[in-house]
Amino acid sequence: MRIGPFELPNPLFVAPMAGVTDRPFRQLCKRLGAGYAVSEMVTSRRELWNSLKTSRRANHEGESAPIAVQIAGTEPIMMAEAAAYNIDRGAQIIDINMGCPAKKVCNKWAGSALMQDEALATRIVEAVVTACAPHRVPVTLKMRTGWCQQHKNALTIARAAEAAGVAMVTVHGRTREQGYKGQAEYDTIAAVKAALRIPVVANGDIASPEQAREVLQRTGADALMIGRAAQGRPWIFREIAHYLATGTYLEAPLVRDVRGWLVEHLHDHYALYGEFTGVRTARKHIGWYVRGLPGGEDFRRTMNTLESSEQQLLAVNDYFDQLAASHARLPEPQAAADDALTLEAA
Known part of the structure; x- marks a missing residue:
């Protein structure tokens, strides 16, 4: 599997x-088996580039190649400028966001809202490809099956994107109208794969090794993209890789290993965000790690009251020490009663 000059493992x-795949999270996922990771979306609005949020998203210090950055916007020229801005800051692959269903994005006609205007979507792709060409930076596209059930046009846009020079297309098997409700469908992804010569990636409802194999079989896709299932479970990539290679299941990770990965994740997280913001934004990650585990809900409520990184780390170590006393390996999580932690993927 290649994207331009990059051979992926x-x-x-x-x-x-958004709000999840920052640099610390991407690095940990890669270390635990992911072959490739794409950043949170970076706005194409120039006046926001100097904001703290954008500067953090454009920070790739120590990140392993290839560094892929997703950009979002509605104007071809601005999107081209955003591509150049991120290339100057280390981006080696530029991904165009036409998949985000969030209202605050779609209300500005960005993200999946662009699929309603095929001509504009094509102009944006052409402008970004042109801006990236002198740097020999590949451009990829992420989109949905369409805006709504009555207007599924992923195949049309995918063909136009390939003609414009895009190196890879990812399709989430839902319309924007669906958000994350219902079941992802894979027939549209299969149709896109059959029509294109460039790699096609399947996304949506891939949360287990069995689902991964089924989606590959049903779509013929070249790769799989996993989002929400990796929240608090970044080792899912090595579990799926092992299953696809051998047909057997990898044992659940040792509790002490999970503790080590989470502590490593938290140290990197605090280093990027600082004490005040880091403690508050770490809460969701910690909540995902313990979701469905014995005592996890009570621990999460306690965690949300802690105000320092030192307190968080002590609490995390204590929780996993207690869990390790009764379970050598991570127990199978039970269905979480509170699903409010799940964020929207781009």
Whole structure:
């Protein structure tokens, strides 16, 4: 599996998710088996580039190649400028966001809203490809099956994107209208794969090794992109890779290993965000790790009251020490009663 000049170690990708796939999360997922990861979306609005949020998203210090950055916007020239801005800051692959269903994005006609205007969508792709060409930076596209059930046009846009020079297309098997409700469908992804010569990536409802194999079989896709299922479970990539290679299941990770990965994740997280913001934004990640585990809900409520990184780390270590006393390996999580932690993926 290649994207432009980059040979990827495997076809298991981390989906771009706003508020989730920051540099610490991407690095950990890659270390635990992901072959490729795409950043949170970076706005094409120049006046926001100097904001703290954008500067963090454009920070790739120590990140392993290839560094892929997703950009979002509605104007071809601005999107081309955003591509150049991110290339100057280390981006080696530029991904165009036409998949985000969030209202605050779609209300500005960005993200999946662009699929309603095929001509504009094509102009944006052409402008970004042109801007990236002198740098020999590949451009990829992430989209949905369409805006709504009555207007599924992923195949049309995918063909136009390939003609414009896009190196890879990812399709989430839902319309924007669906959000994350209902079941992802894979027939549209299969149709896109059959029509294109460039790699096609399948995304949507891939949360287990069995689902991964089924989606590959049903779509013929070249790779899989996993989003929400990796939240608090970044080792899912090595589990799927092992299953696809051998047909057997990898044992659940040792509790002490999970503790080590989470502590490593938290240290990197605090380093990027600082004490105040880091403690508050770490809460969701910690909540995902313990979701469905014995005592996890009570622990999460306690965690949300802690105000320092030192307190968080002590609490995390204590929780996993207690869990390790009764379970050598991570127990199978039970269905979580509170699903409010799930964020929207781009």
